[in-house]
Amino acid sequence: MRLTTKGRYAVTAMIDLAFHSQIKPVTLTDIAARQTISLSYLEQLFARLRRAGMVKGVRGPGGGYKLCRKASDINIAEIIAAVDEPLDSTKCGGEANCQKDQSCLTHDLWMGLSEQIRNYLEGISLADLLEKNRVQEVAKRQHHEAQHTIEIYRHAE
């Protein structure tokens, strides 16, 4: 389970889609404009998301993309997995040359860690994020603490 900007783009776009496609399909052009992601890059990402069975394209005027499933049935882990390469499980690949030595043990260890993160992200759905988004907006309008939010995130990295 990798965690890069590519995956972030995909998650961001999916949140946008889930938020705006409740009435009619959303064009990638719109998402590109709102999220400031290049259209062609979005096309590449959505080609993968479509092959993974998460979104469906509707051609022609009034067309665009929509979710195949409910937002509550799509989790973050599968979005990231869909756009990322299948992660090299090399260095012990099959059992042929794997001697279960120190090298492979730490490798297993990392895989286990990666697996835990996957489980964690599998537990978060698009709907969860949308809900958080809504809560955030309300909180901001009510308390006018836009700056406060930044501080919280700023301490993140």
Add this chain to the structure above:
Amino acid sequence: MRLTTKGRYAVTAMIDLAFHSQIKPVTLTDIAARQTISLSYLEQLFARLRRAGMVKGVRGPGGGYKLCRKASDINIAEIIAAVDEPLDSTKCGGEANCQKDQSCLTHDLWMGLSEQIRNYLEGISLADLLEKNRVQEVAKRQHHEAQHTIEIYRHAE
């Protein structure tokens, strides 16, 4: 909080170091051989780990690297943070052009997610992984159930 092969190399090397440096310092040459990571790449990674105050280099014959702190006082998040670039917090960077629009909201959302993963990894120390490693070895010798290990991780959090 990014999660790439670079971070994996660093964590893997640190596990190796923690495991073998209990008696005397460990040379990068040894780690490179055991973990099949190029020596020079390890040098780059350890230069960062050293600047981050996690390891200490001992020069001369019988030298090598050792941990600055106890394995139980070094967590996975800081290892990864040490070797990774400080992650572009662009796209809303300062407060100047940030309008708290939809674009920035999803951005915030991702940062929040990233923060949660960081918190999660901060809760796992090198010592924790070493302990799991030991348990793993014993389990494998006793039961020959390589697959079982994955289950352990699955129930860990």
Add this chain to the structure above:
DNA sequence: TAATAGTTGACTATTTTGCTAGGTTAAGTA
């Protein structure tokens, strides 16, 4: 002093990332 081993910097090759440019195809609309 000689050997060991860390430290540093410059340089290279490959892969991934993010994007541009150009098409084709399907579905609506005039």
Add this chain to the structure above:
DNA sequence: TACTTAACCTAGCAAAATAGTCAACTATTA
């Protein structure tokens, strides 16, 4: 039917990240 829209596809490219080589240097110890 012709036109428009927007998905869908392909090739290629520049920048960055990744992974590594090579060579010189410094500090320590035997």
